[in-house]
Amino acid sequence: MSFRKFLTKIHLFLGLSIGLLFTIISLSGALYSWEPELSRIAYKQDVDAKDSPFVSISQVRNTLQKNFPEGDFRTALYRDPESSIEVLLYAPGTYYLAQLNPYTAELIHLQDMNKGWLNSIKKLHRNLLLGNVGREIVHWVTLLALPLLISGLVIWWPIRGWPGKSNFRINWYGSPKRKNRDLHTVLGFYATWILIFAIITGIYWGFSTVRETIKQLSGENKMNWESPHSELPDTGQLAVNDDVLNRLIAEYHKTFSESEVRISIPHEKDDPIHLSVIEPKKGINAIDHYYHDQYTGEQIEGHFLNGLSSERSSFQKINGMVYDIHFGSILGLPGRMLVFFAALVAASLPITGFIIWSGKKYSLAK
Template structure:
């Protein structure tokens, strides 16, 4: 029976090993994407705290600075933080079909949330806005992993209105890493190859555990420790077998959650198993006040400052406020707020405001999302290892690096086995 499992393990590994190695290596880089981006460009995200307590400038003043910086800028979203040392992030609409362009039917994504796959306009979770005909997760995006549909993000000092930087995601190394990670830079075909390789990887992990299972207690001790003082062949064997056992559970979880970005049927299955609807109701509509006959001008919409003040009154302890501005005269202002005790970064509460009166049209806390949305929303932080902060990120980094080495050490073991078998055959022929 072990020969059967060994053959499955071997042939699936030979077919998918290269893809698995690339996916694990790029995944190791993407684990600390946010941290590296902020470390490399701190001026974009942080400002020096003012010497004396100072109130930030109005958003309208900051928006003027953005329009001065980019004359043709169309601001689609704003994100502010309770932390006084953070900049204000303005998402701009990109040119459709061009670098940084927005996808049809979607505005540009605000900053921090924009770098997360599960986050849509103004920090809105994609899992929270699945609708009829909407594509799910990474699997629904087009191109090399679907990371091109983002407009630029402009960062502004809230106290001086100085533009501190601009982020065009397609121009970053992380865009290339993400394109490789999701689809090997091969568009829909590449995404399918990664998805099939991920399914194979799940079987590889399962058969690997069967092959690892020791027959005796003495063998168990050998398969739980790496014998560092042994020869290179034995050391390579231990690195594959022993470390493979310790990493198996984590790799299985990462691979399983990764299927949500490769196959739409997997996403549908999540909602089917949890008995939850994928489709969400359409955003509520703002009602314009009637205009007098002698004043035919269009009614004035709520300013960004008024919308932010309204959001702060509804959620005074929030860590961040992400505003998605209405696209037309009937649209509503969507605000996503993150509580200090949120389970993960995208576990936001949302509220829709009438763009004219500021009246709450619809409100939903994270706990009020249906079970399918909450389960699907957990996939991203679990997949990236950010669910428990730095400790889980470090574990994810180590496991991803090990995942990159296993196809290499496994191939060496296979080649050594082939050489050994050929030597035996030559001895038999000589005899």
């Protein structure tokens, strides 16, 4: 058996084995790539901009205590003038995102993040709606998809010579059989170069061995990080000081007016106030993290795991890039569109491939 025939059999076996699951994962991934835009609609994040200051943390807290007292207030994300303040709340067995009007603190929407159609799409992509078992299945399907795509590229290459023009375009005037084959081979060729990056980043997430190996090679395991802590006051005051939270969020949102600012609510006596300055269009590696004493508001300096973006370690940069590469956001909107269309093609490949295979079986049986 020639090497090409061997690869063809591998390609066929993998395609028939994981094809249906690969279609589901790819299609749900294509849909979820538009999560930021879909969230604005589903969670009612749009508000009318006003020429007035944003509400304080105290006002946010009052709204939450009135409308959802059982929720454990964790963080508040202050965004642009046309977006709601997004609040993270913990509850037994789940967590919620609450959208508040930034000018009135009115509760606009409360979403249980274990429910809803958008969260179902996310879970379908991550675990096929099957919990931890499904998550492992997705990881292995992702791993097997890599040799499936690579073998497809090798098979696509002509037996003799270089690819001709017909290898790069679909013959829309051919027979249905020819069009289906072109949809599989031509679209598969173009999409594979994008899908390989999405799959490799998926393997990175799915297998801790991969992450630990990169940690070891990058020297991350040898680094010593400090932990930011608040200094307990001598006065005996151990309650969270909303005055400090209100002042800090106002200062940061004014100073970083073109960015989003997330502020954490301390829960332990020595917890710091953690503020994240986010530039959405620049990706995860552009996020700067700051820490302040929850009692005095003074900034805490140190060599922290999550600190300034300019001080990120090599492993942290790789870790941050993985998400941006997976969804294409590393190239902005064009990158996300490329990933979206590549994922749609990926969802179609098992279908067109099955039609090719079943057509050959039918021809042999005649």
